[in-house]
Amino acid sequence: MSAATVRAEAKRLLALSLEGGAVSADLVGSVLAALTKSRPAHQLRPLLRAYLANIRRELARGEARIEHAGPLAATEAEAIAAHFSKVLGRSVRPVARRNDALLGGFRVRVGDDVTDLTASLRLANLAKSLS
């Protein structure tokens, strides 16, 4: 199988794994079971790798990964997730992780989009503008 064929097949498998626009664990299990039965081993490895990457990307699209300095209340995390759900037009759930190196504020990654409201970025921009 060529790389383009693998990408197309993985995309099709991802579509089969979605339920209501979100990744369903049951559907993913069904897809994997069907794949292991229908495909020879030498075709399965690259296809599974591409499928896994698609699943991860899709899961990331549904998560708002919030990196924050200091404490972040659950209500604030929910508020952030609600904001991005509203902006992106799909349900996004918050996943928070503390990182005090950011000094203050937070950085949110949803899929490939990054929103940075940290004090460290502001200081970096200040240094760049001064230099």
Next chain:
Amino acid sequence: MTFLSALLAAEPAHEAVKAAAHGAAPAESHGPLGDIIKLFGSFGVDGPHLLVQVINFAILAFVLYKFAIKPALGQLEERIRQAEQLQKDRSAAEAQLASAQKTAEAKLVAASDEAAKILADARNSAKQVVEASKAEAQAAQIDVIAKATAAIEADRVKMMNEVRGEVSRLVVETAAKVLEQNLDDAQRGRLNEAAVKQLAR
């Protein structure tokens, strides 16, 4: 000489004839002519002998003229002609020499003028080349100075920017470290709240 010998040999006959004539006509040869002849005869000059000598002299003169004088005169004339020709040639040569000297002098003067002109042109050209080189060197010097000044200014600006950037980086790093060490959770929480509010706007 054979002819003279023959005449001398024939002389006794003539004398016999003369003796006969004297004997026959002493009475007939009177008068002025006869006296003259008699007078010459008394000096030993008689007509036939005189005639023979005249003929001898004429022959001698003819032979001398024919074989000695005439060739000598011809050679003399030839020498004279050659001398005259030599004189003419010498005059012509002197004229040619004078003309050649004049021509050479004229050429020498012209060459000298030409050399002076060439020398003046060369001096002018050299002067122009020197002036052009000076101008070019001055332009190059100005250009080099300008480039050096620009390079120095650029280096200065670059250095100032680097210093400014380094100072800014140090200031920011110091500020970040100070903030990281001094911010407590309450302050960070307030910053997070502010960020949430900013996100909502």
